[in-house]
Amino acid sequence: MQVSEAIEQRRSISHYAPDPVPSTQLREMLALATRAPNAGNRQMWRFIIVTEAPLRQMLARLIQRKFDELATWPEFAAQESRLRALRDNALTFAQAPAVIFIVNLGYHLGIEPMLTEHGIKAREVESLFSHPDIQSIAGMIGYFTLLAEERGYGSCWITDALLAKADLQAALELTPGEELLALIAVGTPAEHPPFKERKPIDELIQWR
Ligand SMILES: Cc1cc2nc3c(=O)[nH]c(=O)nc-3n(C[C@H](O)[C@H](O)[C@H](O)COP(=O)(O)O)c2cc1C
Numbered sequence: 001m002q003v004s005e006a007i008e009q010r011r012s013i014s015h016y017a018p019d020p021v022p023s024t025q026l027r028e029m030l031a032l033a034t035r036a037p038n039a040g041n042r043q044m045w046r047f048i049i050v051t052e053a054p055l056r057q058m059l060a061r062l063i064q065r066k067f068d069e070l071a072t073w074p075e076f077a078a079q080e081s082r083l084r085a086l087r088d089n090a091l092t093f094a095q096a097p098a099v100i101f102i103v104n105l106g107y108h109l110g111i112e113p114m115l116t117e118h119g120i121k122a123r124e125v126e127s128l129f130s131h132p133d134i135q136s137i138a139g140m141i142g143y144f145t146l147l148a149e150e151r152g153y154g155s156c157w158i159t160d161a162l163l164a165k166a167d168l169q170a171a172l173e174l175t176p177g178e179e180l181l182a183l184i185a186v187g188t189p190a191e192h193p194p195f196k197e198r199k200p201i202d203e204l205i206q207w208r
Contacts, residue, residue: 006149011195013154014092016187020051021098021153026186029151030100033144039107039132045140048101048172059168060094063087066164090160096185101172102141104181107133137181144184154189157182 026049034043050056067087070076076083093099115125141157148155159182161168169180 001150003146006146010145010149011154011189011193012092012156013185013187013189013191013193014156015190016096016154016185017190018095018097019188021186021188023049023051025151025153026098026100029144029147032147033140036136036140036143038136038140040109042107042136044105044107044133045137046103046105046178048103050099050101051097056094056096056099059099059171060091062167062171063090063161063164066167070163086160086163090158090163092156093158093161093183093185096156097187098185100144100184100186101168101180102137102182102184103174104133104137104179106177106179107136134181141182141184148186152188153186154191156185158185159183 030047034045038044050059064087067083067090071080071083109129112125115128116122120128145155145157161183162180165180169178172180174180
């Protein structure tokens with residue numbers, strides 16, 4: 001399969017067949033995906049692969065609990081359907097046979113202390129380079145989704161579940177300085193969603 005075919009065929013998948021994804025496949029796809037460009041080749045990622053249903057369900061319950069909690073806030077009183085839609089998106093991994101939790105180990109150029117010492121606010125320093133760690137990990141996830149497509153698997157890149165980030169991080173025993181950045185659900189697709197239209201490219205390009 002050509003890369004362009006994988007790009008054209010890939011869809012975000014919410015419904016999966018129960019067939020397991022062999023660990024060799026998951027390992028190979030991650031090994032290839034981590035060849036993606038990444039800032040300074042620091043490879044600021046690690047992966048927690050959950051294939052055991054009881055653990056997956058426990059993690060899903062943590063997310064459900066967080067959404068239930070939000071539903072009791074007066075601010076969400078008139079937002080029931082919006083909250084439900086977000087919860088459903090957060091839980092698209094709940095019946096996927098494999099879920100990859102992507103851990104951001106962080107990236108520092110080393111000059112940040114000098115910049116803050118000079119008076120630049122920590123927050124400005126943080127956004128100055130536009131988050132190379134997040135950019136690197138996002139590129140790698142994009143690669144992964146195409147590799148999954150090539151091998152006949154569906155996937156879904158998930159961040160809505162991070163509403164329960166603190167609980168998930170505790171349950172997965174992340175260490176200080178590590179942050180959960182995204183989840184990828186992986187499995188044999190049990191649906192074929194239609195293509196979601198994109199904006200016409202010529203509206204987006206400015207030639208200078
Ligand atoms: C950063 C990011 C976060 C996303 N989070 C979720 C999510 O939490 N739940 C979900 O079902 N889909 C999620 N998606 C998938 C998008 O909704 C999907 O890519 C978009 O609607 C386009 O559809 P397509 O991937 O099928 O082309 C996410 C995608 C990205 C890149």
